[in-house]
Amino acid sequence: MNRRRFLGIGVSALGAGALAAVAAPSAARLFAAGQPGRLLTSELDLPEAFRIPLPVPPVLQPVRTDGTTDYYEITQQVAELEILPGVKTQAWTYGGSFPGPTVVTRAGRTAVVKHRNELPVPSVTHLHGGHTPADSDGYPVDLLLPVGSATDADQRTAGMAGMSGMQGTPGATGTHGTPGTHEMHGMPGMRAAAGRNVVGERSYTYPGKQRAATLWYHDHRMGFTGPGVWRGLAGFHLVHDEPEDALPLPRGERDLPLMIADRSFAADGSFRYPAVDPSLADPGVTGPYANGVLGDVLLVNGAPWPRLDVDRARYRLRLLNASNARPYRLELDPQPAGGGALVQIGSDGGLLAAPVAHDGIQIAPAERFDVVVDFSRYEPGTQVRLVNRLGSDRTAEVMRFDVSSKPVKDDAMVPDKLVAVEALDPAAAVTTRDFAFRRSRGDGWTVNGDPYQPGRSIAAPALGTVERWRFSSDLHHPVHVHLDHFQVIGRNGGDPGPFDAGWKDTVDLRPAEAVEVLVRFTDYAGTYMLHCHNLEHEDMAMMADFTVR
Ligand code: C2O
Ligand code: CU
Numbered sequence: 001m002n003r004r005r006f007l008g009i010g011v012s013a014l015g016a017g018a019l020a021a022v023a024a025p026s027a028a029r030l031f032a033a034g035q036p037g038r039l040l041t042s043e044l045d046l047p048e049a050f051r052i053p054l055p056v057p058p059v060l061q062p063v064r065t066d067g068t069t070d071y072y073e074i075t076q077q078v079a080e081l082e083i084l085p086g087v088k089t090q091a092w093t094y095g096g097s098f099p100g101p102t103v104v105t106r107a108g109r110t111a112v113v114k115h116r117n118e119l120p121v122p123s124v125t126h127l128h129g130g131h132t133p134a135d136s137d138g139y140p141v142d143l144l145l146p147v148g149s150a151t152d153a154d155q156r157t158a159g160m161a162g163m164s165g166m167q168g169t170p171g172a173t174g175t176h177g178t179p180g181t182h183e184m185h186g187m188p189g190m191r192a193a194a195g196r197n198v199v200g201e202r203s204y205t206y207p208g209k210q211r212a213a214t215l216w217y218h219d220h221r222m223g224f225t226g227p228g229v230w231r232g233l234a235g236f237h238l239v240h241d242e243p244e245d246a247l248p249l250p251r252g253e254r255d256l257p258l259m260i261a262d263r264s265f266a267a268d269g270s271f272r273y274p275a276v277d278p279s280l281a282d283p284g285v286t287g288p289y290a291n292g293v294l295g296d297v298l299l300v301n302g303a304p305w306p307r308l309d310v311d312r313a314r315y316r317l318r319l320l321n322a323s324n325a326r327p328y329r330l331e332l333d334p335q336p337a338g339g340g341a342l343v344q345i346g347s348d349g350g351l352l353a354a355p356v357a358h359d360g361i362q363i364a365p366a367e368r369f370d371v372v373v374d375f376s377r378y379e380p381g382t383q384v385r386l387v388n389r390l391g392s393d394r395t396a397e398v399m400r401f402d403v404s405s406k407p408v409k410d411d412a413m414v415p416d417k418l419v420a421v422e423a424l425d426p427a428a429a430v431t432t433r434d435f436a437f438r439r440s441r442g443d444g445w446t447v448n449g450d451p452y453q454p455g456r457s458i459a460a461p462a463l464g465t466v467e468r469w470r471f472s473s474d475l476h477h478p479v480h481v482h483l484d485h486f487q488v489i490g491r492n493g494g495d496p497g498p499f500d501a502g503w504k505d506t507v508d509l510r511p512a513e514a515v516e517v518l519v520r521f522t523d524y525a526g527t528y529m530l531h532c533h534n535l536e537h538e539d540m541a542m543m544a545d546f547t548v549r
Contacts, residue, residue: 040296046297059102069111072112077095127215129214147201214236218233218235226293264296291534305400330389366506457547458546466518472515487519
């Protein structure tokens with residue numbers, strides 16, 4: 001019995017809870033300590049923590065605006081960055097920086113973002129949490145081919161019909177992996193699918209029919225989202241609206257996006273990633289990393305373990321976990337007297353109805369938590385570390401806030417009531433659907449037993465209706481739904497958890513959990529996806545299409 005077959009039976013017949021009792025060394029390798037993923041260590045010395053000032057990504061200015069629309073342009077390009085002090089790292093970037101520039105838009109106005117691909121590989125850009133028409137959603141086979149690539153028409157002439165974008169493109173050639181080998185590869189079907197490909201430039205249209213929220217954009221290319229994001233293809237996209245403007249929340253320099261991401265570095269300074277094929281022509285990671293890649297360097301806004309001088313005042317921190325597979329439990333250390341330091345005001349889909357005070361926040365890949373921290377609760381001069389209670393050694397620390405002693409004025413506050421949030425009614429659900437996120441007996445991560453196949457929809461909700469979707473897991477899976485945000489109504493038959501409040505687009509499932517959500521399908525018909533946001537699971541086929549009709 002080979003390892004995968006053994007594990008497949010283990011998961012389905014014993015249930016995930018029994019996995020801890022499975023003593024096979026190979027199982028221990030994959031599922032060590034119940035953690036998703038496996039640590040990939042860096043090959044060079046790691047810098048001391050709390051030396052580098054926190055960078056804040058630049059805000060992207062529109063190139064033009066008219067009565068309804070703001071137009072932006074981003075060039076995807078290779079850039080040499082200094083992430084570790086004195087070390088050059090070649091990154092794939094949006095506009096030359098990692099994170100990419102922050103796109104700031106207003107509800108009710110359309111944003112058109114034109115991407116130009118000067119990378120050596122095709123790309124797909126997805127606005128995560130965006131309420132986006134299907135043709136701008138970043139469907140994973142709708143490739144933006146690099147500037148100068150052969151066009152689809154050229155390829156058809158050359159007799160390559162049906163393989164458009166997958167052949168004759170730098171970085172996208174080669175044969176797919178053989179099922180049953182030691183490594184987990186993307187599914188063969190992923191290689192043959194042809195999407196709506198364009199060469200050089202592509203405009204994505206975001207109509208702005210959504211609430212103020214902390215969104216992010218990232219690469220979503222079929223089979224290569226993990227290495228693409230790991231190498232730097234991620235940035236913030238903030239939406240503002242009038243109900244948010246009316247609140248006395250911290251603003252300006254006291255409203256900070258914090259992109260938390262773990263990475264590993266090779267001896268030559270490059271990002272280290274356990275790709276089966278280092279040239280990234282074939283998707284997939286080597287066997288031990290099939291459950292996710294964990295880095296040993298924690299970056300915030302692209303800087304390792306940074307520090308920030310803060311006033312004794314309230315700050316809005318927009319926490320984003322942009323890691324491929326690593327979950328965090330974030331806490332401030334020391335806690336201020338009385339606890340409750342992290343006052344959550346928003347989740348993935350925008351502001352909550354009322355704030356929720358937490359001592360710590362558990363954040364899975366792709367989730368966002370908007371929190372307000374009042375640093376006036378600390379004595380002047382206090383050094384407050386943001387720590388990760390799920391980490392150990394260097395991954396147990398994230399960044400540090402150094403509380404200033406100068407007296408400041410702070411007009412910001414967190415009102416007891418924030419904004420109106422409609423609660424979806426479970427009785428309004430017209431259908432209940434089950435989605436099981438599991439490792440299959442074969443080589444892949446699956447949804448309802450099947451690896452992803454582009455174009456094969458497994459649900460067809462009708463526009464305007466509310467559905468109840470039930471997600472269940474074998475191991476850790478952060479489940480993400482495109483198009484519409486959802487509300488969590490239960491976990492394992494009980495109440496929602498402490499981190500489930502508000503409109504969500506990503507919900508963390510721990511091993512052998514079941515989560516129920518309500519989602520209403522609005523505005524746009526077409527094909528979208530739901531998938532696991534552990535990017536190694538995603539790349540290895542844990543995705544499914546649904547088509548809104
Ligand atoms: Cu953040 Cu479908 O992804
Ligand atoms: Cu997963």
